[in-house]
Amino acid sequence: MTSNICQIGSEKMAADLSSVQELSKELEAIISSSYDGMFITDGKGIVLRVNEAYERITGIQAREILGRNMRHLISEGYYDESVTLLVIEKRTTITINQIVKGGHKILVTGNPIFDEQGELFRVVTNVRDITELSDLQNELIQTQEQTLKYKAELFHLRALQIQDKDLIYRSSKMMQIIELAIKVSGVDSTVLIHGESGTGKEVIAKCIHKYGKGADRPFIQINCAAIPEQLLESELFGYEEGAFTGAKKEGKVGLFELAQNGTLFLDEIGDLPLLLQIKLLRAIQEKSFMRVGGTKIISINARIIAATHRNLIQMIKDMTFREDLYYRLAVVPIYLPPLRERKEDIPLLIMHFMKKFNQRFQYNKKIASPVICKLADYWWPGNVRELENVIERMIVMAPHEEITMDLLPESILHRTFLPKQGTKLKDAVAQTEVYVLNQAYKEYGCWQKVSDVLGMNRATIFRKVAKYGIGKK
Structure with missing residues (x-):
């Protein structure tokens, strides 16, 4: 009877041992087949085992580190720091970036394993190679930097390739302005163009519109200084039937509505009355407005470009222009320099206007070189507009095929000196x-x-x- 019991006990132990061995083999197979590295130590930091993936990822062979303490391995330069020692200290799961011998960068997560008494007896570390990921990240950063560089070069090349008949320039100042105009054309930010009268603010506004919204979209323009104050509001926002005496029976669509999905160019914005400045500010901020005499809110989707020759900063100090409207309009400010500050553009502009008026009047007149030099030396208080008018006058008045010095206006021929505008x-x-x-x-x-x-x-x-x-x- 006793021998039978012993035999049964032996068989059970053999079965249990076989089961443990099977589990051990299964666990060994799982650890070995893991694509991630596995690194296991006891509760004291002695390395017990590593899998093949760990050797592949780190380049460290198992025979180099098995049976050794992590502190000694750090001191010998195998690791810059140890997640195992941190887990032993903190008794919780910890993840760090680690650099191993040979310069490999790895991401390691150490997990503590406790026995039934709550004592730490194993630290199992999962290891992933982030050298490739780090290299990819660096490549991505370089690619992004290269993209920004190419984008800047593209803007520059686009500016060089513009064949707009109204954009005539050679100076670096105008090149920078055209590049900025093209860059801002791709977004709907409001633009404030400021500069002396006749510098070409409308031309730049049309450039922004053309290369942004596109020539097939509406470009609606209004000169705020040319319309009486009492009519300006109804021109901008329109009105409903019976809004005021003399109003059309069917009402009127305003310029904001006409500019839907296009561009509204507010020229001479510095002449806008204060009361209208408030309504304009609200329309820009809320992207909606109501017609004069109306109650229906109308949504707008139009880019706003404003222009002025006035000093709006001084007007703000003088309380004749709203500061909040200024900053709403001047999201992207563009300053157009006077013609006297970009003299290298003058010969090109002269030849452009000569061609323009020769075609208009069916002439074939030319201009003498000394005349071009004299025109280039003039200070042009009226800027490009004045130059255009002078060329037209000389072409019309020239009795022969060549424009000579005697046809120059007296103010240019005998130049009167005036200090630069804005000089103290x-x-x-x-x-x-x-x-x-x-x-x-x-x-x-x-x-x-x-x-x-x-x-x-x-x-x-x-x-x-x-x-x-x-x-x-």
């Missing part, structure tokens, strides 16, 4: 004095004669000559 009074006086003294000395070649002609005593003349460092006594 004290500086303007000094610039004028230098100009007058230089011109007089060139003509008479003697300071005594200059003093007689200008009606100043010699001491004053010599003092100013010394002050400004001009001429010789």
